[in-house]
Amino acid sequence: MDDKVLSIKNLIERKGYKFTKQKRVILEELIKSNTHLNSKQIYDKVKDRKIGLATVYRTLSLFSEIGIVKEINIDGVSYYELKMYSKKPLHIHFQCVKCNSIIDIDDNNLNLQYLKICREIENKNNVDIYDIDIMLVGICDKCKKAYC
Amino acid sequence: MDDKVLSIKNLIERKGYKFTKQKRVILEELIKSNTHLNSKQIYDKVKDRKIGLATVYRTLSLFSEIGIVKEINIDGVSYYELKMYSKKPLHIHFQCVKCNSIIDIDDNNLNLQYLKICREIENKNNVDIYDIDIMLVGICDKCKKAYC
């Protein structure tokens, strides 16, 4: 079994849940695709393997709870992305208003700047920050070019 | 009529829509409450004045479209807050995982820092950023104290 799958299997079992065939199939799809997928999209990929929609929902919310995936909500729909192996508490997404595509913004320097600002917020407001979601909305590179 | 209401009335009419009693009532509730309200909460405040739920939804999406309110989505539900008179493209919200309350974080210095980072992202990725939503998740002041 793949290293990633194995270590996540261990995590799931350590938390007291069974690592079933369904969880494995869904996990493998998440690893394979490495973008944000919603429950319906994942269901479409796995339904031929006799996995029900409810199981997809239940599995994703379990994965989310124990920190295997990160959930982001776009226009009322939950999307999930693998969190392990990039376990920063920071997620910057860019959504294009023209083509609706969602781009990940990832840059070490930016991440550092954001984390610094967060520490400032923690101190000023006496809160603990566990997780940071940043959603930027605008026009993407492609659409900018297409509208010249 | 209140200054705020009047200038928003003008905006609505300039866009070619009628400033009806329903729109006024909903607008006044938004001005009064100055927090994030979802459609249901607004409906509860105005239903006694014979305003239907569909009208609340239609009004809020119109308001959102012409930039009177800003929509933020929390756990699959849309919340709205007045955007006028604070027309920064930046919104920092903090959600507490214990009590689920949502706090606005507003600080000029922070805002400047964020806007600077955004300019960096725009340059590096060749995108235009219109709007920035930042959602911080963690433990709030009150809940920190309550769990000592």
Place this chain on the structure above:
DNA sequence: CTTGATGCAAAGGATTTGCACAAAT
């Protein structure tokens, strides 16, 4: 009058839940 806005109820889409059955320990 004519057009756009509203209220209601019905429809829609995403997600959750109840329950009987299957799988695992």
Place this chain on the structure above:
DNA sequence: ATTTGTGCAAATCCTTTGCATCAAG
């Protein structure tokens, strides 16, 4: 055997829509 997970269908929640009616210009 006992517990946990699954599949299906029904239920639920939020939101949108169709349509007859109302209101404003």
